[in-house]
Amino acid sequence: MKAATFEYHVPRSLEEAIALRSELGDDSAILAGGQSLVPMLNLRLARPPHVIDLRAVEELGRLTVDREHMRLGAMVTQRTVERADVVARANPLLVAAIRLIGHPQTRARGTVAGSVAHADPAAELPATILALGGTVEVASRHGRREIPASELFTGFLSTSVRPDELIVGVDLPGAEPRTGTAIVEVSRTRGDFAIVGAVAIVRREPIDDRLAWRVSLFGVDATPILLTGECTSDDPDRVAAEAAAAVDPGSDVHGSAEYRRHLVRVVVQRAMRAAVSDAFGDAA
Amino acid sequence: MTTPITCTVNGTEVQRRVEPSMSLADWLRSDLELTGTHLACEQGVCGSCTVLVDGDPVRSCLMLAVQADARAVQTIEGVAPSADELHPLQQHLIDALGFQCGFCASGFVMSVLGLVEELSPDPDAEDVRELLSGNLCRCTGYASIVDGVLGFLRDRPAIKR
Numbered sequence: 001m002k003a004a005t006f007e008y009h010v011p012r013s014l015e016e017a018i019a020l021r022s023e024l025g026d027d028s029a030i031l032a033g034g035q036s037l038v039p040m041l042n043l044r045l046a047r048p049p050h051v052i053d054l055r056a057v058e059e060l061g062r063l064t065v066d067r068e069h070m071r072l073g074a075m076v077t078q079r080t081v082e083r084a085d086v087v088a089r090a091n092p093l094l095v096a097a098i099r100l101i102g103h104p105q106t107r108a109r110g111t112v113a114g115s116v117a118h119a120d121p122a123a124e125l126p127a128t129i130l131a132l133g134g135t136v137e138v139a140s141r142h143g144r145r146e147i148p149a150s151e152l153f154t155g156f157l158s159t160s161v162r163p164d165e166l167i168v169g170v171d172l173p174g175a176e177p178r179t180g181t182a183i184v185e186v187s188r189t190r191g192d193f194a195i196v197g198a199v200a201i202v203r204r205e206p207i208d209d210r211l212a213w214r215v216s217l218f219g220v221d222a223t224p225i226l227l228t229g230e231c232t233s234d235d236p237d238r239v240a241a242e243a244a245a246a247v248d249p250g251s252d253v254h255g256s257a258e259y260r261r262h263l264v265r266v267v268v269q270r271a272m273r274a275a276v277s278d279a280f281g282d283a284a
Numbered sequence: 285m286t287t288p289i290t291c292t293v294n295g296t297e298v299q300r301r302v303e304p305s306m307s308l309a310d311w312l313r314s315d316l317e318l319t320g321t322h323l324a325c326e327q328g329v330c331g332s333c334t335v336l337v338d339g340d341p342v343r344s345c346l347m348l349a350v351q352a353d354a355r356a357v358q359t360i361e362g363v364a365p366s367a368d369e370l371h372p373l374q375q376h377l378i379d380a381l382g383f384q385c386g387f388c389a390s391g392f393v394m395s396v397l398g399l400v401e402e403l404s405p406d407p408d409a410e411d412v413r414e415l416l417s418g419n420l421c422r423c424t425g426y427a428s429i430v431d432g433v434l435g436f437l438r439d440r441p442a443i444k445r
Contacts, residue, residue, distance in 0.1 A: 103418030
């Protein structure tokens with residue numbers, strides 16, 4: 001099938017983009033990389049009367065990295081982040097997550113912000129942003145506001161971004177010391193959506209041998225699920241068992257609830273072991 | 285309501301008015317009559333529509349033609365140096381009996397050309413399979429395509445990272 005026709009807008013400045021979005025609200029769809037929107041247009045799952053293309057708003061293409069903080073403008077592509085050495089040093093988890101998304105051919109166009117905005121339950125970036133404690137900055141005619149990841153994902157393909165708001169960027173904190181990270185997913189073929197996946201961030205506590213862990217699961221519910229706790233370095237597998245018990249996945253054509261629950265245990269075990277190993281390998 | 289775009293396609297500047305909802309793939313195929321780029325899934329999964337935009341391989345079914353404004357597009361028609369001479373990658377794929385029906389072929393060629401610089405210095409079959417994982421073939425079972433790409437890589441001077 002081919003996309004239905006729409007009114008097409010290509011704002012030349014951020015002010016113009018915000019004004020258009022504020023005026024058109026949910027009669028408009030935002031076109032960033034198009035890797036989530038265009039398939040929906042082609043299948044006619046989406047028939048927006050208006051499309052606002054952000055390709056000419058140059059400031060949205062900015063990627064800024066320093067020790068404390070990373071800022072990805074809304075049009076920064078996944079490939080740009082994947083290829084940036086400065087990001088690999090500052091946030092290896094982000095690069096590892098992006099490498100699991102689709103294929104290089106989709107990452108050449110798809111944006112980090114777009115994947116977060118689309119909020120597919122099986123996607124890597126929403127779960128990664130949640131685990132990292134990132135925020136999304138949105139703008140409207142009323143001004144700007146920041147939405148922490150913990151308040152962003154509200155349901156299946158749904159976020160708390162309002163219809164008259166435009167995402168302008170994603171902000172991530174800088175790397176924490178004494179911390180190890182990993183992301184593990186299971187999918188039927190390379191580049192497919194995950195059936196189930198886990199992001200693990202493990203921090204060594206300064207005093208004794210305890211570890212503070214955060215695990216974010218994707219593919220198990222309508223939104224990514226964040227679990228946190230503490231453990232010692234020799235029982236990451238217990239975390240996996242607890243995670244499997246804490247979730248209530250549904251069944252669909254890609255996997256039954258039972259299989260998903262089993263996969264949660266597998267991916268959390270692998271991710272926790274890798275993150276613990278990474279935390280101890282880090283000499284800092 | 286059409287929108288004007290200016291871009292280069294296979295090195296030639298093109299100025300046209302396009303319907304915004306038209307995909308880059310459909311524009312290349314019907315407006316420019318460059319039918320070497322194929323359409324199958326139109327969801328970005330199969331890779332048969334792969335073209336290069338500013339040197340990067342992209343799914344032309346998931347790009348709107350309007351998004352190609354001010355970009356350089358390369359299709360399979362722009363790969364062979366002349367009408368009498370094939371690109372070494374094309375020749376190696378033919379020599380390896382790489383394809384059967386040929387529907388996926390242009391997508392594979394464009395993906396390899398767009399991604400080859402990212403290979404490690406001494407790629408093996410596994411590296412090549414990873415490189416090709418974004419393209420589907422329903423005929424061959426991939427071994428012949430991998431052989432063709434490996435032949436091409438062996439003939440190239442050392443690939444820089």
